[in-house]
Amino acid sequence: MVIGSLQAEPDTSISGLVPSGGLTGANYANIDGSIDLWRTLLNSGVITGGAIVGTLVFGVLAGYALAVLHFRGRGTLFAMVLLVQVIPFQLLTIPLYVLTVRTYGLADSYLGMVLPFLVNTTAVFVFRQFFLQLPPDLFSAARIDGASELRVLWSVALPLVRPALLTVVLLTFIGPWNEFLWPFLVTKEASMQPLAVALANYTANVAATTSNPYGAVLAGSVVLAAPAVGLFLVFQRHFTATNLSAGVKG
Template sequence: MVVGSLQAEVDPSVAGAFPAPGNLSFENYVAIDERIDLFTGLMNSGIFTGGALIGTVVFGVLAGYALAILKWRGRGFVFAMALLVQVVPFQLLMIPLYVMIARDFGLADSYLGMILPFLINSTAVIIFRQFFLQLPKDLFDSARIDGASEVRVLWSIALPLVRPAIATAVILTFIGPWNEFLWPFLVTKEAELQPLAVSLANFISNIAASTANPYGAMMAGAVVLSIPAIVLFLVFQRSFVSTDLGSGVKG
């Protein structure tokens, strides 16, 4: 993909994987940036995905903690509903969600309208719930005996131990909104609000043929869209380690 984005003239043969220096150019990046504004698309993608990530982590941690640690009537039923949501494709919900957000809430052509359906992620809730279940109960009981409130227990005891789960939830949640183009396209037709995935989809459908090298321009856009996901994985990959969850318990 990177090689294809740098080729001045398309060479789909095996030899094209090792192009001659004279066939390397950044013209494809210039061509696509002139038509869809890569920086604006990246900024919109960052706002859209960042809002979804914040909601996922905050609500996922709270719901996962409540399902794993707190005892209350209906806890098993709520967890079963979270599992059931996993089998419902998001595409099946897009039309009723659009009617609710655009017509009932009046949030069409806004960042909030794009972010709202992604604020809570059932996958993240399940991840946090399963991780909280592994934590030694003695840690929580000791904190409560010392007078810590439930919020303090969550903030000071549980959260520092679930950093691998947070990293996992961030990675899994990031990929969905970052690559999503159908939902933002429904919510807003304003080019200055559309994430990069939407702009690339429009470019491939309507504009690519007008460029001197359509294949190279599409590859250039795909490279720009992929870089943040790769960087995020490299930043968080050190957190995918097993932690000694029982080290805080004597014996």
Template sequence: MSKLQTAIRGIVLALGALVFLFPFYYMIIGSLQTKPDESIGGAFPNPANITGANFAAINDRINLFSGLLNSGIFTAGVLICTLVFGVLVGYALAVLQWRGRGVTFALVLLVQVVPFQLLIIPLYVLIARNYGLSDSYLGMILPFAINSTAVIIFRQYFLQLPKELFEAARIDGAGEFKLLWRIALPLVRPALVTAALLTFIGPWNEFLWPFLITKQADMQPLAVSLANYISNVAATASNPFGASLAGAVVLAAPVVVLFIVFQRYFVSTDVGSSVKG
């Protein structure tokens, strides 16, 4: 590749990165402005117009810590269920031989094309009315406990592992759970992190289901609390634009930090090096 082509590619990638990152930058700048500036110059604000009062203002109305805690518990519960069930089902579909395995995997793929919105009403009736789990963490977590995407990810990773490893361990008398814990899981650590990161975004930003299942303000995740603030309270704030953006910054910060820290796992898909030697 010539130097000119390299330079052009670098310029195009840099422009793409700027376009992608500008909304995040503008969100942070807007959350720190004393008065909203919607002009182009607002992207480069006067230091005299910078303040942290917007974070205090929205925290006085919706309690950011409580919302973050609820979001964390909701997301952690979904992550644990997703990883546990995803690993077990993915292992069964990839390694074990049993009748109906192909049909089961086809059903897993079929679930991918069914919109969650179609299931909301029956799920609400089942969980809120029949089980009485409204305004509870369990009621929020149950519809997301099994993630078909995670099942597919783990299945594909387990399929890459040499079958000889499992056959040798079975000859030595190892059971399937021991095979899974001692052999399979250590070799698919990138899949664990990738599935966790991909799953984290969903429940952390989820609005519709927690909004339906929770009525008490102290049980609502931050995304729901922030939406309620924008709809019902923001108009009475001295700077509703800045306060709303301050809440958005708090909601987005954990996701951005996690992706920065763990981004290398998205490209670490080569498990072959882990089984050589």
């Protein structure tokens, strides 16, 4: 994909991996000349960052409650969380649109684009499973020392589930970053459109008129995929299991 995006002329053969005519950045220059690349990157960063923060906050709190706290209806509530995961987001698009745009009046706003991604049931499930692996004696010892539940969560539980935090950040990043349909529905303001929407419009309306449409499409794909790949490369060495029983005597 990277080589194809740098080709001056489209060549899908094996020999095209080493283009005879050399490599060029013209396809990327066409993208930058057709859309406000840095503005769309900023919009995507705001939307994705808001989704990540909301997912981490609500996911950690809900996952901790479902794994550690004991209350009536906990099993039923967790079953509902699992049920939500089998419902495709596309089925919820119209009800969410009516609720967000017409009821809350959040059209053409970052909050309206972030709102549906603030709570992620997959993140709740991941955090619950990690918290269940922690020895209950760790929580009991902290409570005996007078720690509140939030203190137990912050000082005892979270440091031991760092792989889960990084996994959720990566999984959450991919969804809003690549999301096209929802931001397209919520806002028609070009200055607020994220990168995925801008690249989709570029591919549909502009790429075909360039000297190398094939390379233009691949260049757009590289621009969209590069941040997710980079994030994974940065975090991959941290995706390791933690010795969760290290703090328990015996």
